[in-house]
Amino acid sequence: MVDTPASTETDRTTFRVLFAISLAHLLNDMVQSIVPSIYPIIKDDMGLTFVQIGVITLVFQLTSSLLQPFVGMYADKRPSPYALALGMCFTLAGLIWLAFAGSYGAMLGSVSVIGMGSSIFHPEASRVAQLAAGRKKGLAQSIFQVGGNGGTAIGPLLAALIVLPHGRLSVLWFALAAILGAAILTKVGGWYKRVVRGLGNRARSARSVVDHLSHRRINMALAVLVVLTFSKQFYMASMTSYFTFFLIDKFGVSIQYSQLALFAFLAASAIGIIAGGYVGDRIGRKYVIWCSILGAAPFAMAMPYVGLTATIILAVVVGLVISSAFSAILVYATELKPGKVGMIAGLFFGLSFGLGGVGAAFFGWLADVSGISFVFEISTLLPLLGIVAALLPDLKKIDRE
Known part of the structure; x- marks a missing residue:
């Protein structure tokens, strides 16, 4: 079979895309990890009980985890290259809302929007990692995943250095990370769009694995x-x-x-x-x-x-x-x-x-x-x-x- 330009690009491991999506994963999960890190601040500011803190976690976990399979199903049928950047924009909007939330209901709304950003990001980002993997699918997924782990580890550290000493409004500094992430993902989305036509051929070849x-x-x-x-x-x-x-x-x-x-x-x-x-x-x-x-x-x-x-x-x-x-x-x-x-x-x-x-x-x-x-x-x-x-x-x- 003669390779088309798209199929050729998806048959080799594209490390520049993998490192870009891993960096975006780091920025996304770093911002996500800010939410539990500021619990001591919002508990004192709003006079919340531990049960109310638990509900915040529940809402955040539900929107960031339960929605992901449904977003992934939609992405499989209608790949959306720029949904990656859209997910980061959801995270950015939720972060800004979190900084200014003046009521418990607003707080729940803000963390749900941040969670939705995560739900949009992860399924599509995994598809990009698979497309960029070539024959090194395991390594590609690991590069993508380690970015998220790094962000989860860095987030609480930065929260301790920035947010805890300076108050909840200082979470706005993390908006810069979300903006950078959106810019990176817009660039990745352009690459995704160029190679998405090769998905059909890749799916057919992958089907023989489980024939x-x-x-x-x-x-x-x-x-x-x-x-x-x-x-x-x-x-x-x-x-x-x-x-x-x-x-x-x-x-x-x-x-x-x-x-x-x-x-x-x-x-x-x-x-x-x-x-x-x-x-x-x-x-x-x-x-x-x-x-x-x-x-x-x-x-x-x-x-x-x-x-x-x-x-x-x-x-x-x-x-x-x-x-x-x-x-x-x-x-x-x-x-x-x-x-x-x-x-x-x-x-x-x-x-x-x-x-x-x-x-x-x-x-x-x-x-x-x-x-x-x-x-x-x-x-x-x-x-x-x-x-x-x-x-x-x-x-x-x-x-x-």
């Missing part, structure tokens, strides 16, 4: 991936939300020391994301998924029972190993449903966000009832669910030479 699988087997594999996402996200929620409390409670370390330990875990997780995508492209995503989640189990299970230094070392190992799973899960899922990248990306990103929020709330309740040590003894069993990866079918490789 040997029945619809029942494909749906079973997707169900397995949901279980694996649950085990990973619930465990990550326990670590990101309560690892610092565990170190303080068990070893009596300072808050600063516990934060440094959490940073070591998160940094290792970022490295694991990139490594998982690269290795998955070479040896197969099924094996990365299996080794990532189940392979983290022995290190996680040992963590509650060792000394301080060993605990931190084990946390770093767990971060490296378990974080390599998500990119592999997402790419594997899109290969099961070729032509539905937006829907699948929206489903799994939305599921990831939603399970993270539910997991944090569940383990918070469990810590109040049974203590923080019990939370870590129980949560370390979650990676054992990685054994269900054995039920995933092997996907045929396509020879595109």
